[in-house]
Amino acid sequence: MLVQIGSTANRRRLPEFLRKPQSDYRAVTELKRELRGKYLHTVCESARCPNLHECFSRRAATFMILGNLCTRGCTFCSVPKGDPKKKPFGLDAQEPANVARQAAEMALRYVVITSVNRDELPDGGSGHWAETVLAVRQALPEAQIETLTPDFNGDTSAVERVLAAGPHVFNHNMETIARLYRRVRPQADYNQSLAVLRYAKTSHPAILTKSGLMVGLGEKHEEVKQLLRDLRRDGLTDIATIGQYLQPTRRNRAVARFVEPAEYEEWKAFGRSIGFRAVFAGPFVRSSYMADLVAHEAGC
Numbered sequence: 001m002l003v004q005i006g007s008t009a010n011r012r013r014l015p016e017f018l019r020k021p022q023s024d025y026r027a028v029t030e031l032k033r034e035l036r037g038k039y040l041h042t043v044c045e046s047a048r049c050p051n052l053h054e055c056f057s058r059r060a061a062t063f064m065i066l067g068n069l070c071t072r073g074c075t076f077c078s079v080p081k082g083d084p085k086k087k088p089f090g091l092d093a094q095e096p097a098n099v100a101r102q103a104a105e106m107a108l109r110y111v112v113i114t115s116v117n118r119d120e121l122p123d124g125g126s127g128h129w130a131e132t133v134l135a136v137r138q139a140l141p142e143a144q145i146e147t148l149t150p151d152f153n154g155d156t157s158a159v160e161r162v163l164a165a166g167p168h169v170f171n172h173n174m175e176t177i178a179r180l181y182r183r184v185r186p187q188a189d190y191n192q193s194l195a196v197l198r199y200a201k202t203s204h205p206a207i208l209t210k211s212g213l214m215v216g217l218g219e220k221h222e223e224v225k226q227l228l229r230d231l232r233r234d235g236l237t238d239i240a241t242i243g244q245y246l247q248p249t250r251r252n253r254a255v256a257r258f259v260e261p262a263e264y265e266e267w268k269a270f271g272r273s274i275g276f277r278a279v280f281a282g283p284f285v286r287s288s289y290m291a292d293l294v295a296h297e298a299g300c
């Protein structure tokens with residue numbers, strides 16, 4: 001059986017190198033049951049990640065905190081959207097403790113946490129972020145923690161709150177090249193996202209910084225190189241990830257092209273040549289895919 005990427009309507013046929021066999025259904029079902037039992041969400045499920053079966057089978061997952069409804073409308077993303085003015089989202093005060101408990105039960109040595117955007121909260125959810133990082137640290141003192149955060153609308157006090165909790169890796173995804181921002185991340189800003197990474201690197205130089213982008217959204221090869229250059233300016237980013245965008249549902253932006261595996265090799269070599277400690281690139285790469293191995297390659 002092959003992974004089905006969302007609905008089949010208006011889909012382009014997947015090339016052979018983007019077909020992935022699914023695996024251990026029992027392990028996947030069991031992990032989903034554990035997560036639901038603690039009211040937890042994962043971006044793996046909400047974003048319909050093509051690696052879900054592989055990751056869940058080896059009991060790896062990326063916790064998605066601050067609920068399962070996002071205040072933004074990025075056109076690549078299938079995480080459910082909502083308007084908190086019409087229907088408040090709420091916030092599960094038990095979520096930090098439950099993430100920590102689940103991570104401990106999974107005996108994780110590397111914990112990746114991400115979140116939806118919660119632009120309506122005065123602190124953007126950064127206090128909840130910090131609580132979650134601290135709870136995981138208390139439950140698993142030996143584990144390394146990667147935080148894949150939103151841009152907090154460029155609020156550096158919110159970014160600082162997450163960094164002060166002491167993650168080992170601070171990840172903020174650029175997602176796409178500058179020219180496509182308005183169509184792909186309409187409520188975000190290219191320079192603001194770079195500024196978030198710059199703040200992290202300059203204020204906490206010992207924490208590794210990481211960022212990722214999707215290709216196949218309409219960018220050109222050279223524009224990806226320019227983004228990599230921007231990420232490396234002043235040494236602000238240590239790790240880059242590049243992977244193929246796959247339209248998760250019919251409502252999301254269509255795939256512009258399927259990038260051939262050889263092209264990733266060129267970006268990897270280029271990224272290395274301009275100083276990234278690690279560049280993880282390939283058709284199935286996602287920013288949290290094999291995050292532990294990538295962090296170790298970068299010296300974490």
Ligand code: SF4
Nearest residue numbers: 044049052055288289
């Ligand atoms: S690659 Fe990341 S988002 Fe996808 S299933 Fe694995 S851990 Fe989850």
